[in-house]
Amino acid sequence: MTHRRVGADVVLIGGGITAAMAAARLTEKMPGLRVIVIEAGRRLFDFENRMAQRERYLAYGENPWPGDFIPDQGGQGVISRSMAVGGSAMHWGGVTNRFSREDTRLRSMYGLATDWPIEWDELEGYYCDAERQLGVCGEEPPLPEDKRSQPYPMPAMPLSYNLKALKTWSEKSGIPFWATPAAKNTVDGYDGRSICMRCNTCEVCPTGARYSPDWTFKRLLEQKRIELHDQTLVRRLVPHDTNNRIDRAEAVMEDGTGDTVTYEAGLFLLTAGYAWSSHLLLLSAGGRFPEGLANRSGLVGRYMTGHSFSQAWIEMDGQLYPGMNDQHSLISRQFFRCAPSSPFVRHDLRVWESSVAKGPRLKDEAGAFLFGDALLADWRKRTRGRAVARVRTYLDVHPDRESRLTLDSANLNRWGDPMPRVEHRLDAATLGRAEATRAHVSSLFERLAKADNGRVLRTSEGDYLDHPGGGCRMGTDPSASVVDSHGRAHDHENLWVLGSPTLPTGGCTNATLTFVALTLRSAEKIAASLQSGG
Amino acid sequence: MKRRDLLKLGATVAGLAATGVAAQEPSPAIALDFLPRGFQGLWPVAQAVLPAEIGAAGQKEALVAFMAWIHDHDAGRYLEHGYGHTRIAKSTAAPVEMYKAQLQALGAAARRKHGKGFGALDLAARRALMVEAFAALKVDGLGERPSGRHVAADLMSHYFGSIEASDLCYEAEIGRDSCRSLAGSGERPEPLAKAPKS
Numbered sequence: 023m024t025h026r027r028v029g030a031d032v033v034l035i036g037g038g039i040t041a042a043m044a045a046a047r048l049t050e051k052m053p054g055l056r057v058i059v060i061e062a063g064r065r066l067f068d069f070e071n072r073m074a075q076r077e078r079y080l081a082y083g084e085n086p087w088p089g090d091f092i093p094d095q096g097g098q099g100v101i102s103r104s105m106a107v108g109g110s111a112m113h114w115g116g117v118t119n120r121f122s123r124e125d126t127r128l129r130s131m132y133g134l135a136t137d138w139p140i141e142w143d144e145l146e147g148y149y150c151d152a153e154r155q156l157g158v159c160g161e162e163p164p165l166p167e168d169k170r171s172q173p174y175p176m177p178a179m180p181l182s183y184n185l186k187a188l189k190t191w192s193e194k195s196g197i198p199f200w201a202t203p204a205a206k207n208t209v210d211g212y213d214g215r216s217i218c219m220r221c222n223t224c225e226v227c228p229t230g231a232r233y234s235p236d237w238t239f240k241r242l243l244e245q246k247r248i249e250l251h252d253q254t255l256v257r258r259l260v261p262h263d264t265n266n267r268i269d270r271a272e273a274v275m276e277d278g279t280g281d282t283v284t285y286e287a288g289l290f291l292l293t294a295g296y297a298w299s300s301h302l303l304l305l306s307a308g309g310r311f312p313e314g315l316a317n318r319s320g321l322v323g324r325y326m327t328g329h330s331f332s333q334a335w336i337e338m339d340g341q342l343y344p345g346m347n348d349q350h351s352l353i354s355r356q357f358f359r360c361a362p363s364s365p366f367v368r369h370d371l372r373v374w375e376s377s378v379a380k381g382p383r384l385k386d387e388a389g390a391f392l393f394g395d396a397l398l399a400d401w402r403k404r405t406r407g408r409a410v411a412r413v414r415t416y417l418d419v420h421p422d423r424e425s426r427l428t429l430d431s432a433n434l435n436r437w438g439d440p441m442p443r444v445e446h447r448l449d450a451a452t453l454g455r456a457e458a459t460r461a462h463v464s465s466l467f468e469r470l471a472k473a474d475n476g477r478v479l480r481t482s483e484g485d486y487l488d489h490p491g492g493g494c495r496m497g498t499d500p501s502a503s504v505v506d507s508h509g510r511a512h513d514h515e516n517l518w519v520l521g522s523p524t525l526p527t528g529g530c531t532n533a534t535l536t537f538v539a540l541t542l543r544s545a546e547k548i549a550a551s552l553q554s555g556g
Numbered sequence: 557m558k559r560r561d562l563l564k565l566g567a568t569v570a571g572l573a574a575t576g577v578a579a580q581e582p583s584p585a586i587a588l589d590f591l592p593r594g595f596q597g598l599w600p601v602a603q604a605v606l607p608a609e610i611g612a613a614g615q616k617e618a619l620v621a622f623m624a625w626i627h628d629h630d631a632g633r634y635l636e637h638g639y640g641h642t643r644i645a646k647s648t649a650a651p652v653e654m655y656k657a658q659l660q661a662l663g664a665a666a667r668r669k670h671g672k673g674f675g676a677l678d679l680a681a682r683r684a685l686m687v688e689a690f691a692a693l694k695v696d697g698l699g700e701r702p703s704g705r706h707v708a709a710d711l712m713s714h715y716f717g718s719i720e721a722s723d724l725c726y727e728a729e730i731g732r733d734s735c736r737s738l739a740g741s742g743e744r745p746e747p748l749a750k751a752p753k754s
Contacts, residue, residue: 078633080733081625082647083701085634093644103642113639182741208738219735229735343745345722345732382716382725384690384698384709391687394679397716398607401725486640 036294037061038109040521042235051549063106086226099444160203194473300493328487338476491525600675
C-alpha cells in the first residue's frame with residue numbers, strides 16, 4: 023500500500039450533479055484554478071454501451087448501470103445505492119419542477135417550519151440558470167404566481183395522444199394541468215446531446231436526451247478544467263490544530279489497492295448528497311470537535327427532510343394506448359399555494375398514463391385460467407373504452423429536529439467506518455394535520471374521478487420521504503443552522519456544503535432543480551470569495 | 557444461456573425424446589429445427605398458450621424470442637437496485653433444468669391421463685394439464701418478465717409482456733419501449749397492419 027499527498031486550490035468531495043454544476047461554474051469563473059473532484063464510486067463514461075445495458079435491464083431486470091455502487095458502502099434508510107461519478111442523477115427521471123415562493127417563507131406565511139435565508143426573486147434567477155445548464159424543456163405555466171423571468175431553454179415535451187386525452191379528462195375537475203418540465207432535449211443537439219426518442223426508460227436514457235452529469239464531467243475533463251479522482255473514498259476531514267480551517271481530507275482508494283491519499287486544499291466543498299455529506303461531517307469527529315465538524319449547533323444530520331406522497335389509479339371512460347411516452351406527465355401547481363387563513367396543505371399534482379389493471383392476466387374474475395386467444399380477448403375487452411390514469415401528489419411535510427442521520431455502529435464498511443442510518447420524523451404540526459391532509463387528498467382523487475364515469479381503483483401512500491435532503495440546513499443563525507445561505511459552514515471558513523443537504527424543507531415537488539439552482543448560486547459566491555482572496 | 561448449458565439442454569431434450577415427450581406431433585406446417593437439439597417439447601406448449609390469432613409463424617417467432625431470452629440469460633449479474641427500498645441482488649442461473657423437468661412432467665402426465673404424448677392432445681387437454689401444473693406451483697399470474705416458476709407461464713409472460721403483444725392487444729402501432737421519434741406522438745397510433753396468418 024502506498025500513500026500520496028495531493029494539493030489543490032479546491033477539492034470537491036462527492037461527484038454527483040452538485041459537484042458537476044459547482045465545478046463547471048467555478049472553473050468558468052476562475053480559469054486556471056486547480057480543482058479536484060473526488061468520488062468514492064467509479065466513472066461510468068460508457069455511453070456507447072447504454073443501449074445494450076437498457077436492453078438487458080428490460081429483458082432481465084439487470085442493473086442498467088453496472089458497477090454504480092459499492093457493496094459495503096450503504097446505509098439504512100438511504101434511498102439510493104448509487105455511488106458513482108454522476109451519482110443518483112445518472113438514473114434520475116429528469117423532472118425539473120421549481121419550488122414556489124411559499125417554500126422559502128413557511129414560517130413567515132404560515133408559522134410553520136422555518137424560512138429559507140434567501141429571497142425568492144434571487145432564487146428565481148438561478149432557476150433560469152439551472153434550467154439552461156441542465157437543458158430543460160417546459161411550457162409557460164398558466165398561473166400568474168409561477169411567472170418566470172426567462173423562457174424555458176427548450177419547448178415543452180409534446181403531449182402524447184394519451185396525455186392529451188388525460189388533460190381533457192383531468193381538467194374537467196376544474197384544475198389546470200400542463201406539461202411537466204424535464205431535463206430532456208426536445209431540440210436535437212442542445213448541449214451536444216440527442217433529441218428525446220421517448221424510449222420509456224428515462225432511468226437509463228440510451229440516447230443522451232435526458233441530462234446526466236457524466237456529460238458535464240466528460241466536457242470538464244476534455245477541457246482540462248478539473249481532475250477527477252474516482253474510486254477514492256474520503257473517510258475524514260481534518261481540521262487545523264489550532265484554528266477552525268479544514269486542513270486536509272484523508273481518503274482511501276476503492277480500487278482494491280487500499281492505497282491512501284491526503285488531499286490538502288484551500289477550500290473544501292462537500293458535494294456528497296443528502297446522506298453522505300452529513301455522514302462525513304459526523305465521521306470526522308475528534309479532538310476539538312467531538313460532535314463532528316460544522317456541528318457547533320448540534321444540527322448536522324438533523325432535520326432530514328423530503329416529501330411524503332400519495333397516489334391513486336383512476337379508471338375512466340376513454341381509449342388510451344399505454345407506452346406512447348409513459349414517463350412524461352401532466353402537472354398542476356394549483357395546490358402549491360395555500361391561503362394562510364386555510365388549513366395548511368400544499369402539494370403538486372401529477373397525472374400519467376397507466377396500464378395498471380389493464381395488463382394481460384392469467385386468470386379471469388372467476389378464477390378460470392386463460393390461454394391463447396381467450397387471454398388476448400380478455401385483455402382486449404378490459405382495454406377497450408376504459409383507461410387508467412396514475413395520479414400522484416408530493417406533499418409538503420416538515421421535518422422534526424429528531425429527523426436524523428446517525429452513525430450506525432452495527433453497520434461498518436470494510437474500513438471499519440460506521441455507515442449512515444436515516445430515520446425521518448415529521449414535526450408535530452405535520453403530524454397534527456395528517457388526517458386533514460389525507461382527507462383533502464382523498465377528496466381530490468374523487469374530484470378527478472368524477473369526470474367520464476371515473477372511479478378510484480386503488481390508492482397508496484408512500485412509506486418513505488422522497489427526494490430527500492437536509493442534514494446541513496442553511497440559515498442565518500449559527501445556533502439554528504449548519505451553513506449560511508451559500509453553503510458556507512458557520513464553523514469553518516473554508517468548508518462549504520452544497521446542494522440537497524442544505525435544504526431546510528423538502529418542498530412539494532421534485533427537488534433537483536432547486537438544489538442545482540442553489541449550487542450555482544453558491545459556486546458564484548465561492549468564486550467571488552476566491553477572487554477577493556477570502 | 558452458456559454453451560455448456562445448451563449442451564446440457566440438448567442432452568436432456570434427447571432424454572425427453574426417449575420418454576416420448578419430444579416425439580409428439582407438432583404442427584406439420586412448422587419445421588422445428590429452430591429449437592435447440594430436439595427441444596420440440598415446447599412447441600405444443602406454445603400452441604396451447606399463445607394466441608392462434610398470430611398464426612403458426614407468429615407462435616414460432618414468439619418461441620424463438622423466448623429461446624433467445626433463455627440463451628442470453630446470465631447468472632450472477634447484479635439486478636437493478638431500485639429506489640426507495642434499495643436492495644442488492646444478483647440474477648440466478650437460467651432455469652434450464654427446471655424447464656426440462658417441467659416439459660418432462662407434462663409429457664408424463666399426458667401419457668398417464670390420456671395414454672398419449674402431450675403434443676398429441678387437443679389444445680383443451682393440453683391446457684387442462686397446464687392448469688394442474690400451475691395450480692401445484694401456485695402460479696396464478698403473469699410477471700413483467702419470466703419468473704422461473706413454470707416454463708409455460710414463463711413463455712406466456714415473455715410473449716404477452718412484449719411490444720408485439722401490446723400492439724396486438726390494442727391493434728395499434730404503439731411500439732412501447734422502442735426508441736421512436738417525438739414526431740407524431742400526439743396523434744392516435746396507426747392501426748396495426750394485419751399480418752397474414754400462416
